[in-house]
Amino acid sequence: MGNMVTFEREGDVGVLMLNDAPLNLFGEELMADLARAVDEALASGCRAAVVCAAGPHFSGGANVAIFQGRSAQSAKEMFAAYLPVIHKMEEAPFPFVAAVQGLCLAAGLELALACDMIFAAQSARFSQVEALIGATTFLGGAQRLANRCGDARAREVVYTADIYDAATFERWNIVNRIVPDEILFAETLAFARSLAEGPARAHAVTKKMLHRFCDAGLRAADEVVLSDSVALFETEDMQGGVARILEKGGAKRARYGKKQFAGR
CATH class of the missing domain: 1.10.12 (Lyase 2-enoyl-coa Hydratase; Chain  A, domain 2)
Structure with missing residues (x-):
């Protein structure tokens, strides 16, 4: 097993960390590690979880090399294996809170959207960039954006592939809180602990x-x-x-x- 995503317990809070800085790009190995880490969190008995990332950026999205020359059937098989990881997070009997800094693009944003809440550092920048390569969101980004901010805003985010700051995403009800970069993890962990101490x-x-x-x-x-x-x-x-x-x-x-x- 690799260590592109790690899982540790901080008391009753599980911490899943993307650990392939600086960009934490999604590829087959990272997704396999993420699936393992989510399973570890579900089996651990934790009462809340934080999803965070090492380095200056949460994630630059997918390593597009895994898309090159791939057939539609092969892509279907790939995402049929990846989407259940998102579903497990959403169906978990405890809340996930994302701590996002720097770039949070494409698959990275979709991972954050799978969490119950998103805490963003002031440095955070968000985008669904798939339109730039002639694609759309493959891990449910469009529909999960629509759940948070409405379908009109979701269309804007996905169609334009623009980059948005944390303040805009907070105003659109995609991000829950903005905190200074230097205390992002501490603030998110403290909040997750407060949830873990609850009912x-x-x-x-x-x-x-x-x-x-x-x-x-x-x-x-x-x-x-x-x-x-x-x-x-x-x-x-x-x-x-x-x-x-x-x-x-x-x-x-x-x-x-x-x-x-x-x-x-």
């Missing part, structure tokens, strides 16, 4: 409900209330949380902590 089972249901909404609309998401959300009533997390509110009178919001929320 993990409730977060998992919220994630499932929102993905069902994005896939099939309001009524389908409402079905998750009856199939999954109601099960939270029988968890120690929810009953303990209700007891704390009643005991404290609800006047002050309790801070997350593992003693409060231990369920998975």
